[in-house]
Amino acid sequence: MTARIVSIGTALPDTRVTQSTLRDLFAAQPGFDRKAQRLVGAAFDAAAIDTRHVVLPQLAGTAVDGLPVRDGDTLLMPPTGARNDEYRRTAPGLFAAASRAAIEGSGYSTDAVTHVVTVSCTGMFAPGPDYHLVRDLGLSPTVERYHLGFIGCAAAIPALRLAARIVGNDPAAVVLVACTELCSLHWQTSSHPDQIVAASVFADGAGAAVVASGDPSREGLDLDGFATHVTDDGEKDMAWTVGDSGFEMTLTPEVPRIIGREISAIAADVLGDLADVDAWAVHPGGRSILDRVESALGLDAEALAPSREVLRRHGNMSSATLLFILRDLLADPALKDGDSVAAMAFGPGLTVEAATLTARRASA
Template sequence: MALTLSEKDVPPLAEQDGALPRIIGIATANPPDSYAQSDILDIFGITDQRIRSLFMNSAIDRRFLILPPEGPDGGRRMETQGELLRKHRASGVETGARAVRECVARTGLDLSEIGYICCVTTTGLLTPGLSAHLIKELGLDVRTSRLDVVGMGCNAGLNGLTAVAGWAAANPGRPALMVCVETCSAAYVFDGTMRTAVVNSLFGDGAAAVILMADPDGLLDRPESGVRAEGPTVLKFSSRIIPEAVDAMRYDWDDDQGKFSFFLDRDVPYVVGAHAELVVDRLLEDTGLRRSDIAHWIVHSGGKKVIDSVQINLGLTRHDVRHTTGVLRDYGNLSSGSFLFSYERLMAEGQVRPGDLGVFMTMGPGSTIETALVRY
């Protein structure tokens, strides 16, 4: 049975001066169109049985995508790198803004109260970054502090959360915002190879926003505050990079296609799984906790083999990763925002009890595993 902690039983490592940051709101958004895996195969006229098998055995039912426009012959026209970057910007601003507006509305806050925004993305490069575009789009205060986390991949949501939690802890009573915005369809290459087919069969488009706040006076739990806060306190982070696997997930420039092409090594699931125990044990070090004390596991939906590998190496049940597999099934791999889609489902489920402990885990290029310990 998972352990729950009262306020007085907080692990020693989490005891520090001031209030700990707390997740007080979550919302997600996607482009308007979703496609079954079979739809995508038919739209692009893919007949190669190896590629069709890859798509149909991915444990993914549907994905939200912005597909290339139709050409004169009714087929899909291949986009240039410039068109892909414009797609990244347009979709990123639109879906990111929708996620932020919904997140702010759910908390009872106002957009004008946001003091910090961190935007996380890997599917395109903009200067200025998405944070500047979202400040303009949302009409945020021009004094809002901002950070863009670009190119770190699927693990980057927790890298961004580390920065946001740090700002919230240093500015108690002020809301800090993180937005993970991934237009993975702006990073596709269609050349008929198995290398690109692996990527094209897996990733989807979406955005997720969370708001954190440190609450030294306990106002968040008082009705008169006007803020609806249901999320956990963030206690601790732990990271592990695997330098020998630095090239296992990467962008390369494809001279023939004239665009960036993402690469996933076939051994990624085994590399991640082999190191999962090490980073989780480090996360729980000096807390007096064991893995069996964790009630809720929010693991990045990296793909069927990745999830299976993490599940086996950490001794997790299928119930433990139900939201991870559910998000993969319904959205595909949403890169940095995947774990927040799973977290949103956990909160909507209504099964979390006060004092429950949880672990967030993301993995990506580097190769890197990021974790966070939270208390609900």
């Protein structure tokens, strides 16, 4: 039985801040010399991002109670526990908002949901987001729950793979997949190039999908196949560790180069004939990653337009980002019944996750 994404919902924090505002704030940090300030300006301006959403209004200059992250123009470095407390306070609402939107658009009731798969790498607590979704959405207390943590930007694809396998084993299953990432909680006020690059792209957001067995009366995206590939190098170039002052992201300039060097062989291996792909959903880890993928695969400029548009409006929301792209593709009338969609995302390792999907439009 083919599993199908029948609906996708998204949610964003209320605070929307321009890239230029965040650039100027980060460049103004005490101890940043002219070289660091130039690097901040170059990284933020080259990111191809206009706006990002964050759960911290303080970053947009709004004075509120909560996590102490700013004193005037000086960014503070609260301890990991305080950052995680803010995650625990704010993440469940975004998980629930995206999930409600997905369920409302699916044609299923909350009573129909049999499984919940949650995804996040920006916080942790127990009972966790999976438990809170059952309570917040009024799901059955017998719903099976799974949580995928610390997989990073690529995690939406393994979550969809798990959902597809559940539905393949039980055609009556209705699986809710929900990804929420609050990357802004882990800003590091460091002039190290890796931290500047991370600060220039990461943002907050949530995406959710309802996956069920294919039904001719429901539009959606059939989940046809999945593949994963670990590159020969890159283990130290994309990493995510827990520090005393938040989670510390390593994202070196080698990441786009590694992807650009290896993506052609990987794509041919996991996706087959690229000429058969009608639409692309590539995780925009950054503008340079999209540029390398486009060049290496010989794609035309429009192929990655959906990925670039999500990056421009929202930044890199880690695992949730791919669901935003798939949502936009699903809503695009240019995507016809039977069209092939290739999805790819990149995570620590360096790991490439891929999926092949087929667009399904409701029969008359």
